[in-house]
Amino acid sequence: MTRYHFVWSAFIxxxxxxxxxxxxxxxxxxxxxxxxIKLEMIRRVAFIxxxxxxxxxxxxxxxxxxxxxxxxxx
Numbered sequence: 669m670t671r672y673h674f675v676w677s678a679f680i681x682x683x684x685x686x687x688x689x690x691x692x693x694x695x696x697x698x699x700x701x702x703x704x705i706k707l708e709m710i711r712r713v714a715f716i717x718x719x720x721x722x723x724x725x726x727x728x729x730x731x732x733x734x735x736x737x738x739x740x741x742x
Contacts, residue, residue, distance in 0.1 A: 670722075701728070 717724035
């Protein structure tokens with residue numbers, strides 16, 4: 669974890685950092701994220717950058733075990 673946001677209890681982890689730490693390719697990281705989404709273990713939330721109103725980084729929500737969450741709807 670290089671950068672951590674205490675207010676939201678989230679951290680920023682770039683694909684490049686995951687590649688280096690796990691010693692795998694970018695494609696492998698992206699495939700793993702797609703699979704976790706398909707298995708409903710994580711959920712992708714699109715983020716719009718407030719200052720520029722342009723696309724920001726995706727936010728991945730780790731879902732609780734054995735269920736759906738209604739906290740944030742897509």
